[in-house]
Amino acid sequence: MTSDMIEMQSETEDSARHVYLKVLSGFWSSYRRNPMGIIGVGILVFFIAAALLAPYATSYDPTQVFISDILQPPSWNHPFGTNEAGQDLYSQVLYGSRASLIVGFTAALIAATLGTLLGITAGYFGGLVRELLLRLTDFFIVIPTLVLMIVLASVLGPSLSSVILSIGLVGWTGTARVVMSQTLSVKERAFVESSRSAGAGDFYILRSHILPNVMPVVFAQTVLVVANSILYEAVLTFLGLGNPNQITWGQILQFAFVSGAITTSWWYALSPGLSIMLVVLGFFLTGYSLDEIFNPRVRKI
């Protein structure tokens, strides 16, 4: 490699980095102007930090039993109260956030991958392939989502991974639809045409033209899917489809319900439920704000 070439290469790298930074700062300056988006990101940062720093934020083990503190209302020692086994609910909610967030992210990742693959394929290749994939999507849209997830999760057996799988395998339809319509519009653009006339194959075009242009929309959509996945995790676990030894927010609520403490101890279901609500709200606010930037056609309602 001559010095010229090295110089040229580093120059293009520099300019690529420059463009990248410019896009990023442009994105941030338009995101910053959206107060809802800022609140959303703020909530998410708070909860993710709490999940990561759980051991530093409480001195109790979530399974530790305080025999003399059974079903105690909130106090200095136990800010969220205790449950029917005498365990500290504050540390349970804190540690439970880890599993709930992991389920949300993993299920959304599965749904995003499936939705992107199916959406791109349906959008790029027309004809029979699209017709079949559209039928499949319609099928999943019509069938009651929760009941389908229940069937899948109970066939797979109660566990954290079957909860993740059943949410991911059912939750991809929204992404697939958005990706398909985006693919349809990208593939008509001039640069795709010119790339094709220069001899590019389908796979090359899909990978280097369609996919990069679809990704921002997928990203915004996936943030919304995470919110739904966290909700579904809570529901499925509440219905007894989770692993009872794994503390998640849904699992705490299931114990609150099954133990019958719900009518006597107001604090039991309060903190896990509010946590779910806040995190989901955070993802919704962030997702809608991202959608407004990446997908300008979406109107504010």
Add this chain to the structure above:
Amino acid sequence: MLTKAAYFIKKIVGVLLTIFLVLTFNFYIFRILPGNPFALLFRGAGMSSEVIRDLNTQFGLDQPLWMQYLIYLRNTASGNWGISYQTRTPVWDIILPSLSNTLVLLVVAAVISITAGILIGILLAWRRGTKIDVTASAMTLVVYSMPTFWLGLMLLFVGVIYFGLPVSGMESLRGATEGVFVQLQDRMRHMILPLLTLVLGLTGQYVLVMKGALLDVFTEDFMVTARAKGISNRKLLWDHGFRNGVLPMVTLVALNLGLAFGGAVQTETVFSWPGIGLLIYRAILSRDYPVLQGCFLIVAVAVISANFVADMVYPLLDPRVRTQ
């Protein structure tokens, strides 16, 4: 241009295809389960191998898979939906009364939340950008972020402690011995909390869609023309806005039925309302797969039929669709 008959046939074929897919899915998904269904059915009952062989022949389990599939289709069509592992009674006999209990709850909840959704939606579209609009839209999002069952749990606590409402079931035990009026009153008291949970969970979407549809209509050319002609705001809203805005609601009501069943599963579990949702919850707990299979089928068919009806009604309401 599609004639009426062609439209109808296209939709009917679509419905049959979807139901066929549901049946196929329902058959194969429960075949993933390891082991013989009868081993599950008589867990630990120590059956002799001859009895198992007899039962296998009777239910076609000694046949190849595709033959079992055909037997399943035939049995399902003739109302033979299998036997509950839990109660040892035919699934079909358990499902029907449960379905009617669920429908009572869902229909009343739907009527209330659609009416509320339309009215609030109109109000917010009319007062768009004001404090009411911002507050109500924020509230909608907050309620939407709650799991329905948790909303139910909170209402349960408040309803029991502060209002002395019944916690579970559809009627009190003593209800049957008293007069019709007392019985009716008793039923309604039982219905308040589950209904409130479902209505709160469902209304938000209707509000947003109604408001969005109205705002869409407001920007249409014919609205600008009508306004230019000097038609009053009230008349503009009702005669032009409402009639066009309410159309997307028809589709939403049908599509939302799936969501409503999801809400019913959670609500019925929390309040022990003896419907399909409670049946599903109990089937999960006792691994009662035939009941689960039957519930899935009935719920899926109900939602598919509702969507079909909506597809049929829509062209009657909107002349533009007829000529497409």
